Amino acid sequence: MTSSESELLALLCELDDPVHLEWPQGYDRRKCAEPFGRLVARLEQDFAVGCEFEQDTQDSSEYGRIHVPAAALKRGSRLVVCISKFGNLALICADNPGAFLGTAEAIDEGELHVDDLAKVDQALRELGYVVVPEELLTRDYEGPSKQYLDGERPDWWARFFGYF
Numbered sequence: 001m002t003s004s005e006s007e008l009l010a011l012l013c014e015l016d017d018p019v020h021l022e023w024p025q026g027y028d029r030r031k032c033a034e035p036f037g038r039l040v041a042r043l044e045q046d047f048a049v050g051c052e053f054e055q056d057t058q059d060s061s062e063y064g065r066i067h068v069p070a071a072a073l074k075r076g077s078r079l080v081v082c083i084s085k086f087g088n089l090a091l092i093c094a095d096n097p098g099a100f101l102g103t104a105e106a107i108d109e110g111e112l113h114v115d116d117l118a119k120v121d122q123a124l125r126e127l128g129y130v131v132v133p134e135e136l137l138t139r140d141y142e143g144p145s146k147q148y149l150d151g152e153r154p155d156w157w158a159r160f161f162g163y164f
Helices: 005-015 029-047 103-108 114-126 156-161
Strands: 052-055 062-068 079-084 089-094
Touching: 005 156, 029 052, 029 062, 029 079, 029 114, 079 114, 079 156, 089 103, 089 114, 089 156, 103 114
Parallel strands: none
Antiparallel strands: 052 062, 062 079, 079 089
């Protein structure tokens, strides 16, 4: 399982393709929808709550998001799980992407409990997703698709979870 920072960066570079920005070559919505549906069901079961979700996001390299409500968590903000259309990449964040400088900061500030994070992380990994820390995704993007990314300072999040 890919887990080290260098392995994750290598995976992001491998998945990067300036010809296929919004989704990878050979993309099949059904192949994203099926595991995404299993993930929604798993999180609803694990947290014993209905989760709001959005999927098949238009004009974005993000496939969808799942919101685990704060009331189902041990403390703090809701949990948001973002799924990319590329390589089964997943992001876990407290409240919303960018609300904290990663899950460690959210834990330090009392907005996320380590047990809740571990539960989501385990579900993602067991369903074949590759969890990429938000801290890594906020690094400057210097890949071949840079000219297509909005913003003065594009990052890896914009490339694999953003809009075009």
